[in-house]
Amino acid sequence: MTSLMIYPGIDGLCGVTSSFDWIGAKYEEPANGQALRLKHVENRENGVLWLQYDVEKGCPE
Incomplete structure (x- = not known):
């Protein structure tokens, strides 16, 4: 089994x-x-996965 985890962080x-x-x-x-x-x-x-995100102020929970 193969898996992939992507964390959608923005380093800027x-x-x-x-x-x-x-x-x-x-x-x-x-x-x-x-x-x-x-x-x-x-x-x-x-x-193909289409991922949609909202940009929020503050740190992730």
């Missing part, structure tokens, strides 16, 4: 590979103090 750091990237100065942290909360999951064709 320039030059670090991630799902969400920031094009800006390295000292800026646009995602600081924000978190993603899963809103909806849809199972699409060919094993």
Whole structure:
């Protein structure tokens, strides 16, 4: 059995590979103090999952 867990965190750091990237100065942290909360999951064709998140202020619970 194989499994994959993805944590949808936003680091907001320039030059670090991630799902969400920031094009800006390295000292800026646009995602600081924000978190993603899963809103909806849809199972699409060919094993594709469509994950939709809301951006919230504060740390994840």
